[in-house]
Amino acid sequence: MNAQVANWDDLRVFLAVARTGSLSGAARNLGVNHSTVFRRIAGFEATLGVRLFERLPNGYALTLAGEEALGIVERIEADVATLDRTVTGQDLRLSGTVRITAIDMLAFWLLPDHLARFRAAYPGIEIEMVVGNEALNLSRRETDIALRIGNTPPETLVGRRVGRLDFAIYGAPVYCAARTDLELAEHDWIGLDSAHAPLVRRFEQFLPSVRPVIRSDSVACTVRLAKAGLGLAVLPCAIADRKPDLIRLAEVPDTFGLDLWLLTHEDLRHTARIRAVLDFLATALAGVLDSAGA
Secondary structure: OOOOOOOHHHHHHHHHHHHHOOHHHHHHHHOOOHHHHHHHHHHHHHHHOOOOEEEEOOEEEEOHHHHHHHHHHHHHHHHHHHHHHHHHHOOOOOOEEEEEEEOHHHHHHHOHHHHHHHHHHOOOEEEEEEEOOOOOOOOOOOOOEEEEEOOOOOOOEEEEEEEEEOEEEEEOHHHHHOOOOOOHHHOOEEEEOHHHHHHHHHHHHHOOOOOOOEEEOOHHHHHHHHHOOOOEEEEEHHHHOOOOOOEEEEEOOHHHOEEEEEEEEHHHOOOHHHHHHHHHHHHHHHHHHHHOOO
16 A cells, blocks of 8 residues: 555545445444445545445445455554544543443433433533444444343454343223234234344244234334334333333243343553443442342
8 A cells, every 4th residue: 555545534434434334324333424435435545546335326346456455454444443543441530421322222211311410420421321222342442331132142243241121011091902812813913124134033933924014223212113102022121111002911931031231441440540340330220120020
């Protein structure tokens, strides 16, 4: 690569376009506008003196030179991330920003009250919440702490299992009262999509003949749909049991249960502000799940 390449921002833009295959996708990921990405890519190609992308009708595709550049830039990215984690890991101050990612149901219903108490105890630490189902990359510092559901967390991360989410079948009182004589398979069902693959697989094993009448990629949306009376849904007890406009209609097999993990990267585990968040949330969330019968 040309020795003139010295701007990490250009490399980040190049990676974003390579990974998303479009200027608009890269712009969304980077939080910039479309024209900024276009200018960065054009300038980067001019600096290198080579075309990195083929401009196709359906997006941007790497050229052979782009493929070679991608491998080099990804190694640079890994080295920068290692430097960032190593330096951050030595930070003993209880101040600064901690970025937490969680899926919507945890971000909406389990975290806010605890984060309010954390903020009162640690006023120097700022929290950034990222809500979504995407598995943000802790190694690249896309997030500092991930609150994840699943029974097999990645081996590259460290953290702790803070409890287990149990599930049951819930519906709106009006919906349930009008259908007391139906078998479970005869009900209307609200399902989740492939973003929640473990729960989808468990549901298909539990009621293989059922096809949901409506699906969502959001557990929070599924709760709202159930409250509106569209059908039954398999929901986490720690959340649904606290909803007065939902009733627990039936139980599900133990296989529906999923572990709840607080995870970070090994290089960050001794950073004071990240350790403070981990310790606080581990205690708080374990208490919530225990009280819900988890």
